Amino acid sequence: MSTGVEVRSPLEMLYNWEQEKPEVLYLRQPIEGQWINYNWARVADEVRRMAAWLQAKGYEPGSKVAILSKNCVHWVLADWAIWMAGYVSVPIYPNVTPHTLNQILEHSESKLCFVGKLDDWPYLKPGVPAAMDRVSFPFYGINEFPNWDEVLQGVEPMKENVVYPMDNICTIMYTSGTTGIPKGVMHSFFNFAYAASNALPPLHIGQEATFFSYLPMCHIAERLLIEMGSLYAGGQVSFAESLDTFPKNLADTQPTVFLAVPRIWAKFQEKILEKMPQKKLSLLLSIPVINGIVKNKIRKTLGLAKATNIFSGAAPISVELINWFGKLGIQIQQAYAMTEDSCYSHVNIKWRDKVGTVGEALPDVEVRISEEGEIQIRHEALMKGYYKEPGMTAEVFTPDGYFKTGDKGERDSEGYLRITGRVKDLFKTSKGKYVAPGPIEMKLMDDPDIEQACVVGLGLPQPIALVTLSESGRKKTERDLEHVLRTTMFHINEGLDSFEKMQKIIIITDEWTIDNGLMTPTLKIKRGDVEKKYQMNYEKWYDIKGDILWEEVES
Structure with a gap:
């Protein structure tokens, strides 16, 4: 059954607010501690002028234009200017390697790259083809090619309220690649319009809403909830x-x-307990x-005193952590979606939240569990496919149009979905x-002394756990830490089937990070790369006496 919600394109929504409330504040950007404000009129004017400048470059309609930047006002302005000019935006994570950056720019055939807020532009620079057109965002000190403000001087804004067919591809989002080379997910104007228009009403998010943007805008959750949600x-x-x-x-x-994401909730908890x-x-x-008084002080200090929708997504979060924050009056609503389904799938609505699940299906979402236990999703805003990869696209869709998520799950009698693992993560x-x-x-990471955990065991008699330590774990004496981890493992093992019980925990010396290639830009562990790094030691570690081992001692 259709929701009957009117679906208007993103550009139509921009024109609407430009006319309806031009002087109302929309975007706030802190620069050196001072907030710079952009009302709807200023946003629309800069988008219109940059769109006119881009069109004057003479690229073919539908050409690709990349955005390489952390979240900022100009990220949003560039995205909408690309659309208004009739082009396709290609957002790129600002913490990729130069090799991955070059891969994406070449694969997408991007004509121009907006370069903005970055930690280390000299490091990334070799990844951008020398002949590619580039424009830098203001404020961030990159002055070797034309700057946004310089480019717009003397440019007349586009006057007409141009609207393109809703089925036109508006963006290619390259996934963060937990399973290998990033894939370019193609979305249309309709997909974004449908997802935002149908998701906001059940959550009661309207014009009074205020959003805070810090997770990568290249990620579908931030892009849909913050960029499209606010629009x-x-x-x-x-x-x-x-x-x-940030605080x-x-x-x-x-x-x-x-x-x-769960890792940030764990960091919040760590800081509170410090x-x-x-x-x-x-x-x-x-x-x-x-x-x-205590609850109010903690919520206000965190910045969540006025929050009415508090979400966790991108990876599973433990029930224990949700309940811990619940005692502080912070109700975390777990959600579930993917790049390929336009971030439109499942969410816990605040007033009927069911902890331990990722919530109910959003309006018009069809969901089923396959015979293998895989979650499959179907609705009108599924991706148009992987760019230049028809074979890979065909692999992830069933003959009757359901998207195969790769996640295993269960639905209860009320339709609430619980994620139980990844289809491909199972090991024998x-x-x-x-x-x-x-x-x-997830149970291991409920231990505040554990920062990251990866349970492995392919070919071993029993699983073993690789863990890295949190700040609190690093501060403990070796003896105290081993006692805590031994107790944690014992309690977890009590609730597991015999074949699942962990034989031992290996304390890994170095953290798994984006920089060393063991985490994605969205802070998920790259299981395959972690396994590749440590697999040669599994049998040796398994045979060493003791249930808590230290990598640097035993390697």
């Missing part, structure tokens, strides 16, 4: 200036809508009146038993 709701967006200023920027903004140990926090929360032990590592890893 379709008519809300306001504030950006983070840097990692160092202050968030506290200054006090958004009504906030999205984080200032107030668990024993003291539990005591204060047990005292009437005082508990309300030497006893011939298949183990799903995801649920075990």
